Amino acid sequence: MYYAKITRIERLTEDVSILYFNIKLPSYPGQFVMLSVLGYEEIPLSLSSPNSVTVKAVGETTRKLVNAEVGMRVGLRGAFGSTFTPSKSALIVAGGIGIAPLKYLYDFLQKCNAKVSVIFGERTAKNLFWVDEFDEITITTEDGTLGIKGTVIDALRLKNLDEFEKIYVCGGEGMLKATYTFLKERDALDKAEFSLERFMRCGIGVCGSCVIENGLRVCADGPVFRASELPW
Numbered sequence: 195m196y197y198a199k200i201t202r203i204e205r206l207t208e209d210v211s212i213l214y215f216n217i218k219l220p221s222y223p224g225q226f227v228m229l230s231v232l233g234y235e236e237i238p239l240s241l242s243s244p245n246s247v248t249v250k251a252v253g254e255t256t257r258k259l260v261n262a263e264v265g266m267r268v269g270l271r272g273a274f275g276s277t278f279t280p281s282k283s284a285l286i287v288a289g290g291i292g293i294a295p296l297k298y299l300y301d302f303l304q305k306c307n308a309k310v311s312v313i314f315g316e317r318t319a320k321n322l323f324w325v326d327e328f329d330e331i332t333i334t335t336e337d338g339t340l341g342i343k344g345t346v347i348d349a350l351r352l353k354n355l356d357e358f359e360k361i362y363v364c365g366g367e368g369m370l371k372a373t374y375t376f377l378k379e380r381d382a383l384d385k386a387e388f389s390l391e392r393f394m395r396c397g398i399g400v401c402g403s404c405v406i407e408n409g410l411r412v413c414a415d416g417p418v419f420r421a422s423e424l425p426w
């Protein structure tokens with residue numbers, strides 16, 4: 195367990211902040227940490243870089259973190275879990291806060307001189323962030339306030355999937371399943387990797403709280419899965 199200090203906080207939207215720590219965790223894109231704050235539940239958060247997490251406020255612990263102050267101490271266990279497989283030409287497909295681990299992957303692939311294209315979908319424009327951080331990005335909003343009106347699937351329809359060696363996907367369960375179905379129809383599932391979320395307690399494969407329908411554990415066998423490992 196690392197005992198880290200928050201050294202910088204950037205508020206990205208009304209309910210999303212990026213928190214930077216004074217330590218860099220040995221890690222690869224796709225991995226997560228179990229983060230604890232005194233008096234709150236320990237929660238899983240993907241790394242957005244070796245020394246940062248990007249948090250969306252959905253409940254007590256995440257709200258505490260989004261509104262944290264510089265100097266606050268947190269416990270960090272990890273990094274845990276499987277990683278994305280690097281590639282030379284990549285399509286990143288992110289729904290909402292699903293962009294958090296994919297930002298780490300994007301930066302990693304850029305350093306390896308890979309060609310990376312990003313699709314980033316949100317409900318509405320005011321929830322979007324980091325749009326200027328990616329060289330090639332297609333934005334979708336469900337209400338049409340920015341980019342293509344619709345979902346990431348509408349942006350995927352416009353892509354020639356043969357151009358990409360790998361397709362990396364992270365977002366809510368509905369978005370993941372819709373993307374899985376779309377890629378299956380287009381015969382592109384083999385090159386896809388999906389990052390899943392489940393409620394977690396131990397984070398290390400012991401307690402069973404993050405098991406998916408086919409018996410795999412999101413914390414230890416995932417969170418990044420190949421399509422062939424998923425029960426969909």
Ligand SMILES: Cc1cc2nc3c(=O)[nH]c(=O)nc-3n(C[C@H](O)[C@H](O)[C@H](O)COP(=O)(O)OP(=O)(O)OC[C@H]3O[C@@H](n4cnc5c(N)ncnc54)[C@H](O)[C@@H]3O)c2cc1C
Pocket residue numbers: 226235237238239240241247248249250251252253254255256257291294295390391392393394412417
């Ligand atoms: C491997 C992994 C990586 C994750 N990475 C990130 C990340 O990088 N950034 C991030 O912000 N979150 C991430 N999450 C989700 C995060 O762990 C949860 O949002 C957090 O545990 C909620 O804790 P809480 O105490 O704030 O809310 P709780 O009190 O536990 O829940 C409050 C309410 O929010 C709902 N809820 C819980 N989780 C989610 C969710 N993910 N989306 C929508 N509603 C939810 C609950 O059902 C409940 O109704 C990740 C989860 C996993 C498993």
Ligand code: FES
Pocket residue numbers: 393394395396397398399400401402403404405411412413414
């Ligand atoms: S969180 Fe305990 S087995 Fe995954």
